Amino acid sequence: MKCKGLFAELADYLDEMLDPALRVEIEEHLAKCKNCRVVVNTTKKTIEIFCNSEPVALPEDTRQRLHSALEKRLRRVQA
């Protein structure tokens, strides 16, 4: 497999959805090609960083407006 071939399969490789034979081919290429290895590793890390990121707390005024809007509308819907 060449770099271009790896790129064509990269989406499914990152999502671990490749059949085992193709996966082995990719991993053999990665063992030999430093550029692809760096790109794949840093792309995996990118996904991991975003996936693990915690959302920050809502600004207090935003939160208050949300809950007051909900209270008004929910009680009206329920009435």
Add this chain to the structure above:
Amino acid sequence: MGSPKVSPVPPTPLPSQVVKDDEPILVAAAKSGDIAAFETLVGRYERKIFRLTNNITQNKEDAEDAMQEAFLKAFEHLGGFQGNSRFYTWLVRIAVNQALMKLRRRRPNLVSLDEEIDTGEDTIPREVEDWGPSPEERYEQTELGSILSDVIGELDPSFRVVFQLRDIEELSTEETAEALGLSIPAVKSRLLRARLKLRQKLNRYFQRGGNS
């Protein structure tokens, strides 16, 4: 019976496990009109939904409106929620629609999400510098949050929304395709492009040897 395990302290469930355990009970209570149960669900997901609408709209005011409308619509249409997917996944779909409406209103020339787009070159990027282990630990949590928000904001919306749903909200490819009215190949192609673009943008913060 006869388990060899001796563990006096039961493992603490992860927050995600807690969510899965009591979510159907809260949803059922909210369906029967229990406002407090619905407010518990809101309190649980408000931060994530706000991050979602903020990442899509890139505008605080629109993000707040979209979040409010999403929760209100969810409550009003809860009777139609069949429980075939997780409540959170259903809520995300509603919030995405609200956020996209805001985005389109503010940016009428926005490329339609279902339009074919040029995904650029089809060769793997050339990159020789690695990031090293745990590059994100170089930053404080709030600073890292701000970096992530900035770089995702630089993406084209048609990539940004797909990445948001797949890799931040952790919807499946099929759920993402359904929520956005896209084909599965279109989701896969945009997701890969988004991931590679974000990787490239994060290079300037995470590459070995500094953050310039």
